[in-house]
Amino acid sequence: MKNDYQPPRTNMTSQVILGLLVIGMGLLFLLDNLDILDMHRAFSFWPMVFIVVGTVKLCDTATPGGRLVGGILVGIGVLLTLDRMDIIEFSWRAVWPLALIGLGAVMLVKAARGRRLLAGSSKDGIADDVIDSTAIMGGFERRVTSQAFRGGEITAVMGGCSLDMRGCAIQPLDEAVINVFTFWGGITIKCPPDWTVVLQGTPIMGGFEDKTMAPPDGSKRLVIRGYAIMGGVEVRN
Structure with missing residues (x-):
């Protein structure tokens, strides 16, 4: 795809x-x-x-x-x-x-957007290929199993987001991009061991941390972009 x-x-x-x-x-x-x-x-x-x-x-x-x-x-x-x-x-x-x-x-905006995605998706679950997760003054945990993951956006404001993508797949020689934004919060992303993680974020009194192991090849890339303002973003296997 x-x-x-x-x-x-x-x-x-x-x-x-x-x-x-x-x-x-x-x-x-x-x-x-x-x-x-x-x-x-x-x-x-x-x-x-x-x-x-x-x-x-x-x-x-x-x-x-x-x-x-x-x-x-x-x-x-x-x-x-x-x-x-x-x-x-x-x-x-x-x-x-x-x-x-x-x-x-x-929540209303996401519900309306979710209905539109569901109406336009096919049996292979295109709606899960692009994520859009938000946590405000609370916690959000989600597991994604898309076999053609393309990226998305994660926002955490005075809260935390945890995304488990260990069951996901990126097409060979392809690249998925996740745009992150955290303010007084934290974001944790778990990815498969065969993905190459590239951090391109900007920490402001916060931090980006890559705890993944180096894959055997770089055919599948996950790029993390965005901002960590007085918060943290962690990527691990």
Whole structure:
């Protein structure tokens, strides 16, 4: 089967945003050391982190669920920032109900998308060839047994995702790409021993770890792309 799935490539816009964030933090500390700026006041705008992380997710996703998660993070960051600026009254007590509403919206989007995939799939289970898993403030475990795996997207926000693909297969001389995004969470991927794993992720106060054994040949490649922000991504056999 030809791999016509086109995963989202690492977006230059998201890299620019992260680069500007690091430069901005460095400038803030420099101005504090020069007694030009009081960092205590600067740190009062820490909710901007949610806006930056949400924007990175929006720039690096190709699924409706991913865009919804990015929008939720941006929305929470905007509301908390406006509260810090005394423009509106908003507290963490309101964040949890909004997060639950967002989680329900993600479930509805995935349910609708799942019905469309099921309607368009054949007996060989094409719907499992491309994955789309999301965990928000909770855990998600899934086993995939597709014999023509093509890749997909995994998102973990304040939660964990575990994907068992040891029963999967990639067509010889083919490549599957999984786009990952974790923020205050973790992602674990188990793959067959004959797959070559290539990590192309960007860790930010987090990490990517490859615990797989080297296969006898490189005819089957699994490429892991994306971001681990204050979280971790682990791939093992």
